[in-house]
Amino acid sequence: MLTKIAGGDIIDPVNGRLGKGDLWISDDKIVAAPAAGAADRTIDAAGCIVMAGAIDIHSHIGGGNVNTARLLLPEQHAAHQARPATTPLSNAGWSTFQTGCLYAKMGFTTVVEPAMSPGAALHTHLELADIPIIDKATLAILGNDDFLLSMIRDDASSTMIEDYVAWTVASTRALGVKVINAGAAAAFKENVRTFSLDDVVPFYGVSSRKIVKTLQAAVDSLGVPHPLHVHCNNLGSPGSADTAAATIAAAEGLPLHLAHLQFYGYGTEGKRRFSSAAARLAELVNATPEVTIDIGQVMFGQTVTVSSDVMRQFSARGSAQPKKSVIHDGDGNGGGIVPYSYGKDFYGTMQWAIGLELFLLIDDPWRVFFTTDHPNGAPFTVYPALFELLMSREARTEMMAGLSPPAMALSTLAAIDREYTFEEIAIMTRAAPARLLGLTDRGHLGAGATADIAVYRRDQNIAKMLGQAAYVFKDGDLVVQDGEITHYRWGKALRLNPSPDKAMLRRLEDYHQQRYGLSLDWFDFPDTAIAREQPFGEVACRT
Amino acid sequence: MAVAWIGNRETLVERAAAHAAALLGSSRCPVFSLDTDIHGTRAAIALAERVGAAYDHADGAAVSREAALFTDKGAMTVAPGEARRRADVVVVVGELPQIHHQFVGELSATVPDLSTPDLSARNQREIFLIGSNEMSAPRLSNGRIATLLSCGEASLGATLAALRAQWRGRQTSRPVSNFDDFAKALEAAHFPVFLFSGDATEGLALEMLQGLVTDLNRKSRASGLHLPASENGWGSALASTWMTGFPLRTGFARGFPEFDPWRYDVARMIAAGEADLHLRISSSIVQPQKKRNRMALIALAKTQEPVAGAAVTIAIGEAGVDHQAVVYSSRTGSLRSVDARAASELPSAATVIRLVASHVSAEAALPC
Numbered sequence: 036m037l038t039k040i041a042g043g044d045i046i047d048p049v050n051g052r053l054g055k056g057d058l059w060i061s062d063d064k065i066v067a068a069p070a071a072g073a074a075d076r077t078i079d080a081a082g083c084i085v086m087a088g089a090i091d092i093h094s095h096i097g098g099g100n101v102n103t104a105r106l107l108l109p110e111q112h113a114a115h116q117a118r119p120a121t122t123p124l125s126n127a128g129w130s131t132f133q134t135g136c137l138y139a140k141m142g143f144t145t146v147v148e149p150a151m152s153p154g155a156a157l158h159t160h161l162e163l164a165d166i167p168i169i170d171k172a173t174l175a176i177l178g179n180d181d182f183l184l185s186m187i188r189d190d191a192s193s194t195m196i197e198d199y200v201a202w203t204v205a206s207t208r209a210l211g212v213k214v215i216n217a218g219a220a221a222a223f224k225e226n227v228r229t230f231s232l233d234d235v236v237p238f239y240g241v242s243s244r245k246i247v248k249t250l251q252a253a254v255d256s257l258g259v260p261h262p263l264h265v266h267c268n269n270l271g272s273p274g275s276a277d278t279a280a281a282t283i284a285a286a287e288g289l290p291l292h293l294a295h296l297q298f299y300g301y302g303t304e305g306k307r308r309f310s311s312a313a314a315r316l317a318e319l320v321n322a323t324p325e326v327t328i329d330i331g332q333v334m335f336g337q338t339v340t341v342s343s344d345v346m347r348q349f350s351a352r353g354s355a356q357p358k359k360s361v362i363h364d365g366d367g368n369g370g371g372i373v374p375y376s377y378g379k380d381f382y383g384t385m386q387w388a389i390g391l392e393l394f395l396l397i398d399d400p401w402r403v404f405f406t407t408d409h410p411n412g413a414p415f416t417v418y419p420a421l422f423e424l425l426m427s428r429e430a431r432t433e434m435m436a437g438l439s440p441p442a443m444a445l446s447t448l449a450a451i452d453r454e455y456t457f458e459e460i461a462i463m464t465r466a467a468p469a470r471l472l473g474l475t476d477r478g479h480l481g482a483g484a485t486a487d488i489a490v491y492r493r494d495q496n497i498a499k500m501l502g503q504a505a506y507v508f509k510d511g512d513l514v515v516q517d518g519e520i521t522h523y524r525w526g527k528a529l530r531l532n533p534s535p536d537k538a539m540l541r542r543l544e545d546y547h548q549q550r551y552g553l554s555l556d557w558f559d560f561p562d563t564a565i566a567r568e569q570p571f572g573e574v575a576c577r578t
Numbered sequence: 579m580a581v582a583w584i585g586n587r588e589t590l591v592e593r594a595a596a597h598a599a600a601l602l603g604s605s606r607c608p609v610f611s612l613d614t615d616i617h618g619t620r621a622a623i624a625l626a627e628r629v630g631a632a633y634d635h636a637d638g639a640a641v642s643r644e645a646a647l648f649t650d651k652g653a654m655t656v657a658p659g660e661a662r663r664r665a666d667v668v669v670v671v672g673e674l675p676q677i678h679h680q681f682v683g684e685l686s687a688t689v690p691d692l693s694t695p696d697l698s699a700r701n702q703r704e705i706f707l708i709g710s711n712e713m714s715a716p717r718l719s720n721g722r723i724a725t726l727l728s729c730g731e732a733s734l735g736a737t738l739a740a741l742r743a744q745w746r747g748r749q750t751s752r753p754v755s756n757f758d759d760f761a762k763a764l765e766a767a768h769f770p771v772f773l774f775s776g777d778a779t780e781g782l783a784l785e786m787l788q789g790l791v792t793d794l795n796r797k798s799r800a801s802g803l804h805l806p807a808s809e810n811g812w813g814s815a816l817a818s819t820w821m822t823g824f825p826l827r828t829g830f831a832r833g834f835p836e837f838d839p840w841r842y843d844v845a846r847m848i849a850a851g852e853a854d855l856h857l858r859i860s861s862s863i864v865q866p867q868k869k870r871n872r873m874a875l876i877a878l879a880k881t882q883e884p885v886a887g888a889a890v891t892i893a894i895g896e897a898g899v900d901h902q903a904v905v906y907s908s909r910t911g912s913l914r915s916v917d918a919r920a921a922s923e924l925p926s927a928a929t930v931i932r933l934v935a936s937h938v939s940a941e942a943a944l945p946c
């Protein structure tokens with residue numbers, strides 16, 4: 036079927052296409068305007084902007100810890116209306132079904148779950164397979180697991196470490212690798228309560244820095260398109276900006292992605308010894324081209340923190356609101372679930388302002404990514420409001436009026452004039468994520484691209500405009516019309532598929548038999564276990 | 579081989595499914611009880627939404643107690659693999675379901691290989707049992723016997739409360755047997771692990787146990803290993819949680835999911851005469867069940883004959899025996915794919931439920 040999206044303002048920075056024009060779709064691909072012939076279907080996009088479907092690189096949408104968070108907080112996600120018949124379970128609060136629908140309505144068509152525990156890969160993929168419409172991907176967590184830490188301690192060759200990383204990525208169907216507070220979860224099991232970049236994991240004698248550098252090198256040399264995704268040490272603590280700065284410096288010319296930088300944007304100035312270090316970090320990011328970051332913006336209200344940084348979550352238990360939490364010592368990282376409410380007090384204001392400062396002070400929209408670290412800084416449903424804050428100085432000023440003056444006094448936010456343009460938004464939420472993840476088929480509107488397209492009706496109210504797309508196409512299928520889901524379709528989980536080394540497989544088989552009393556097949560699964568047609572889509576490694 | 583019956587009369591699966599769908603369509607208050615794998619659960623929940631049913635595990639009380647620990651209080655837990663590799667002190671809390679006894683035996687036959695706890699005295703883990711002598715305790719290797727921590731006739735919750743109080747240095751009216759050994763073991767321990775289940779354990783005892791674990795974590799490490807009363811039950815609870823936001827004992831009476839562990843206790847709904855149709859899905863066991871009332875029964879079970887009193891019976895295979903399946907594994911603490919041990923023609927629960935659903939109405943296809 037040939038579709039013409041007619042007369043919209045096209046915003047496609049990758050192909051340098053900006054301005055009024057038509058966009059053509061043939062089946063599931065974007066195509067050049069045909070020389071002759073008429074469209075089978077024409078979508079009137081006059082008064083609309085047309086962008087590629089948005090890509091979220093870091094949002095906790097499924098897997099063991101996310102599901103535990105749901106289980107812990109039944110009071111916080113009641114559904115309030117009967118379902119529409121065409122989209123079953125879509126009003127079930129905080130369900131996989133609702134997740135897919137809410138993302139699609141905003142024009143997001145690909146979302147990365149950034150913290151998959153390798154041991155829970157099957158569980159994670161089953162949840163992702165129940166998220167309708169959008170494509171998904173996962174990052175596999177390494178860096179607190181005994182197998183890797185033992186190899187580093189024993190000076191294993193880089194080839195052997197790469198074989199292990201490749202096996203993990205392949206068997207868990209991941210698109211990349213994440214390290215979360217490298218070594219800290221292992222140290223926490225040894226009763227260590229704080230952990231920094233140059234601290235050493237007891238029993239292994241390996242530093243956090245060494246783990247990060249080892250994984251960074253392995254990911255790079257395997258040709259995994261996405262750089263090592265790092266959740267630094269000391270998340271959330273005053274002075275954590277020093278840790279982030281040291282980690283940025285540790286990139287040393289190889290690509291490195293730092294997750295939710297806002298949570299490390301904290302200095303120790305002022306009488307509360309908690310201040311904004313955003314300007315300092317932004318300057319470092321600007322000066323370090325091999326580093327990319329996402330923000331993890333805080334917005335006010337009730338949420339729940341879901342993290343595989345078990346040491347940090349354990350120490351945050353006291354601030355749980357409501358007063359309950361789960362702390363899990365897993366095979367590698369485990370994790371912690373601590374409900375939390377961000378108030379407009381000094382600390383909440385400071386965090387909110389730091390996130391925005393980072394967004395606005397980092398110059399290159401290709402290297403700063405749009406996230407709230409859902410649900411840690413705020414649920415992803417705040418995205419429309421956050422777009423508005425980035426695109427309108429006036430919206431920021433209005434918001435600041437109701438916040439803590441002592442906090443605002445320690446932030447540069449009020450002095451920043453910058454307003455993101457639609458072109459910059461298209462880079463930050465489409466073009467750059469596709470490039471960062473190695474997804475050449477999306478993030479742009481060139482001929483041959485997957486027809487993931489979001490059409491927004493222009494409105495003075497940016498939040499309204501970007502919150503409810505006029506039309507969304509996924510793989511050429513019109514799935515959203517006037518902000519409402521028309522029907523379900525089932526996306527794929529995008530994955531790499533490096534072939535595992537035979538010797539490594541034998542080693543791992545022995546290891547699992549000996550250490551767990553179980554054969555390796557207890558930890559692996561066939562694609563058919565997902566019980567959907569084509570649950571995975573393969574992405575190529577760099578060669 | 580016959581695979582479907584309407585009443586006692588053999589029929590085609592298709593016809594039995596259509597009849598089941600008609601019963602569901604005209605039911606005022608349908609209830610489902612599940613004892614099935616992940617995909618069976620997913621299909622059942624999708625059907626429950628469509629027909630406005632409530633669902634629960636076939637033995638819902640124990641699963642509900644375990645879920646309540648999380649929904650009400652939270653917990654500190656550890657993965658089974660970590661417990662095996664790290665626990666230098668193992669504490670069995672109350673009576674564990676038979677399915678977990680082998681794992682406890684394995685813990686008694688192995689030593690931790692991570693960390694460097696000092697096991698030099700005996701080169702084995704120290705094992706304690708909280709409860710009473712009457713309990714059926716897991717058999718340990720080499721004829722070892724776990725050190726009993728008990729308060730005579732006191733309940734498990736009361737024993738745990740006494741243990742916690744004594745650990746905090748408080749006086750208790752009735753001291754726990756062998757407390758000094760326990761205290762000494764904990765003082766020296768690197769990573770004590772408490773094995774618990776909701777099976778024979780009242781909810782308060784689970785909370786009390788978590789209180790003790792929290793106390794221990796003030797200065798050192800400790801955690802609890804959740805060994806579910808039913809692996810199928812816990813697997814269904816997990817799938818229900820991602821599909822609806824809620825664990826089992828969720829109902830769709832008003833078209834959207836509502837979680838109410840009292841109201842949607844399916845056994846209670848049946849006993850109280852609230853339910854008028856019972857869909858029972860059991861791929862692993864066929865329990866003969868006395869009919870208490872006139873409520874209609876649709877039975878999906880591994881059976882070669884019609885289930886007594888059922889309006890409709892459809893034979894299904896056993897997960898991991900007749901067909902490949904995904905199940906919860908208490909050995910890995912996560913979901914696991916299992917191949918068919920003896921593949922047969924018997925359809926999976928999921929397949930049959932989808933067939934029934936396809937006859938319910940002509941709305942959009944079900945998502946599972």
Ligand SMILES: [Zn+2]
Nearest residue numbers: 093149294408
């Ligand atoms: Zn995160």
